Amino acid sequence: MTVGQLIRKGLFGVLNSGNEDSVINNVFSCDLLSLAMTKDLDGCAWFTVIGNVNTIAVAAHTGASCVVLCEKVKPDADALLKAQEHNIALFVSDKPVFDSAAELYAITDV
Incomplete structure (x- = not known):
């Protein structure tokens, strides 16, 4: 699935579409940025x-296809601006991390 396909599914709110051709082939969940920074999040x-x-910044550094902010979290103004500058797809979900990731997993083959 691509970011563009995920946008069209309407599963999450879209704050920045980023690179709609970016392929999503895995799911990653982590709130410890220093740990996430050590991972290869490409795709x-x-x-x-x-x-x-x-x-x-970590998403751009690691090659993540998109970021989904869960639990009704909204990005601060600087985060949204940087997502736009770095062409990072940014989504929001009202649901917990596990439930949000499970929803994406259910509609893809990741």
Whole structure:
């Protein structure tokens, strides 16, 4: 599935569409940015509750296909601006991390 296909599914709220051709082939969940920074997130949909600019920096550094902010978390203004600048797809979900990731997993073959 691509980011564009995920957008069209309407599963999550879209704050920034990012690179709609980016492929999502895995799911990753982590709120410890120093741990996430050590991972290869290329092709991952990253589920977290950390909505600050550092999350976007780690997503850009690790190659995450998109970031999904869960539990009704909204990004701060700097995070949204950096997501736009770095072409990072940014979504929001009202649901917990596990439930949000499970919903994506259910409609894909990741």
